[in-house]
Amino acid sequence: MAGRNAGGRRATIHDVAAEAGISRGTVSRVLNDEPYVSATARQAVEAAVAKVGYVRNAAARNLVTQRSRAVALIVHEPHSLVLEDPNIGNILIGTNAVLSQADHQLVTLMIDSQRDSDRVVEYLRGGFVDGAIILSARTGDPISDAIAEMHLPASFVGHPPDAPDIPYIGIDNKSAAEAIVRRLVATGRRRIGMLASGLDRDSGQDRLMGFATALGDAYDPRLVVRHPFYSYAAGAEGMAELLDIDPTIDGVFAASDAVAAGAMDVLHRRGISIPRELGIIGFDDSTWAVRCTPALSTVRQPAEALGRRAAQQVLDQLSGTADFERDLILPTEVVWRESA
Template sequence: MSTTSGRPRRATVHDVAVVAGVSRGTISRYVNGDPYVSASARHAIEAAIAEVGYVPNTAARHLVMQRTETVAFIVHEPHSLFIEDPNIGGILLGANAALSEADHQMAVLIIDTERDTERVAKYLSGGSVDGAIIVSARAYDPVARVVERLRLPAAFVGHPPGATSAAFVVIDNRGSAHAITERLIGTGRRRIGMIAAALDRDSGSERLAGFADALGDRYDDNLVERVPLYSYSAGRDGMNALLDRAPDIDGVFAASDAVAAGAMEALRAAGRRVPEDVGVVGFDDSAWARRTLPALSTVRQPAEGLGRQAATLVLEQLRGDITPREVLLESEIVWRESA
C-alpha cells in the first residue's frame, strides 16, 4: 500500500474487511471488545489484521467510549527530589504494574512550581486522563481541589487535610514513628532529637506527633529541627543545626532515610560516631538505609504496595465502585546497626 508521495498508506478498517470477508461493523465491534462476534469472524479478522498491518485508531475508540484508558500519576515534589527519593520510584512502579495489568497507561506529572500547578490543572480539566493517583499532596492542595471539582476518580497516597471525596492508601505514620522512637529510647539515649521534614503534609506531621508521643514528658521542642523536604541535604543541614543548639545530643530520629543519611554525614564531619556517640534511626527502608555505614535502623513502608493499591482504588472507581475508602498497609521496624 503506497501513496503518490511515497509514504506508506495506513491500513484501514475497509482493508481488513475486504481481506476478512466481513462487514466493517463487525470489525468495529471486534476492535471495541464486543463479545457478540463469532469465533469464525474473530479468527478471520485477526488474520486479516496481521496481513494488512492494521493498527486501530485508539484516539477514535477513546472518543466513542469517552475513556482515555490513562491515569495520571501526580507527584507534588521538586524535580530533584523525584530523582533522589527511592520511595517515589517504588510507588510509581507499583502503580504502573497495576495499571499495566488492566491495560491502562500512566501519565507522570511533576509539580514543582505554581506554574506547574496551573499547567497540571488545565491538563486534568481537558479530559486527557480518566483518573489520578496523587503523591505528596500538601494540606488543602490546589491540585487535589481540582481533582475533586472535576469529580475525577482518584486515590491519594497518604491522607492530606482537606481531601475528603477521594480514596486513600496509607500507613500508620504516627504509630510507626512512636514505635521506632521507643526502640531508640530503649538503647539508653537520654537527649533524643528529631529532624522533622515535610510538615506541610500528613506523613511529616504524623511522624513528628508519634515522636512526641513516645517521649511524653521528655519531649523538648528545642531538640526538633524542622526542614522542608525529605532530602539528604535537609538531613545534613538539620543535623548541623541540632549540633549547634544541643552538642550533647545522643539520639536522632530522622523523618526519612534520605534525611537520616544526610544527618549521619554531618555527624561524621563533626567527629561523632554512629552509634557509639549518637544513635540514628530513619523511616522508609529505602535504598538509602542500606547505603549508609553503619546500616540504618528504620521503618519499612511498602512503597510498591502503596502504588499498586492506589492504582487499584482508581481502577475500582472507573469500574463503577464510586464509594471512597481508605486502605491501611502495614509497616514494620527494621533494626540495624545505626542505633
C-alpha cells in the same frame, strides 16, 4: 512500516474488511471484543490485521467511548527530589503494574511550582485522563480541590488533613514513628532530637507527633530542626544545626532515610561514632538505609503496595464498583540495624 500499507497510506478498518473478506461491521465487533462473532470470523480479522498492519486509532476510539484509558500519577515534589526518593519510584512501579494489567496507561505529572499546578489543573479539566493518583499532596492543595469539583475518580497516597472526600491509601505514620523512637529511647539515649521534614503534609506532621508522644516529658521542642523536604540536604544541614544547638545530643530521629543519610555523613566528618556516641534512626526502609554505614535502623513502609492499592481504588471507581475498599491503612514494620 507498521500501520502503513504498501502505498505508504495508513491501513484502515476498510483494508482489514477487504483482506478478511467480511463486512466492516463484523471487523468492528471483533476489534471491540464484542460477543456474537464466530471463531472463524475472529481468526480471519486477526490474520488480516497482521497482514495489512492495521493499528487502532486510539484518539477516534476515545471520542466514541469518552475514555482515554489513562490515569495520572500527580507527584508534589521538586524535580530534583523525584529521582532521589526511592519511595516515589516504588510507588510508581506498583501503580504501573496494576494499570498495565488493566490496559490503562500511566501518565506522570510533576508539580514543582504554581505554574505546574495551574497547568496540571487545566490538563485534568481537558479530559486527557480518566482518573488520578495524588502523591505527597500538601495542605491547601488546589489540584485536589479541582479533582473533587470535577468528580474525577481519584485516590490519595497519604491523607492531607484538609483533603476533600477522596479515597486514600496510607500508613499510620504517628504510630510507626512512636514505635521506633521508643526503641531508640530503650537503648539508653537521653538527649534525642529530630530532623523533621514535610510538615506541610500529613506524613511529616504525624511523624513529629509520634516522636513527641514517644519522648513524653523528655520531649524538647528546641531539639527539633525543620526542613520542607525529605532530602539528603535536609539531613546534612539539619544535623549540623542540631549539633550547634546541643553538642551533647546522643540520639536522632530523621524523618526519612534520605534525611538520615545526610545526617550520618555530617556525623562521620565530625568524628562522632555511630552508634557508640550517637544513635540514629530513619523512616522508609529505602535503598538509602542499606547504603549507610552503619546500616540504618528504620521503619519499613510498603511503597509498592501503596501504589498498587491506589491504582486499584481508581480502577474500581472507573468500573462503577460500589463497595470497593477505600480509606485503607497498610501495616509498617520496625527494622532494627546497627545505627542505633
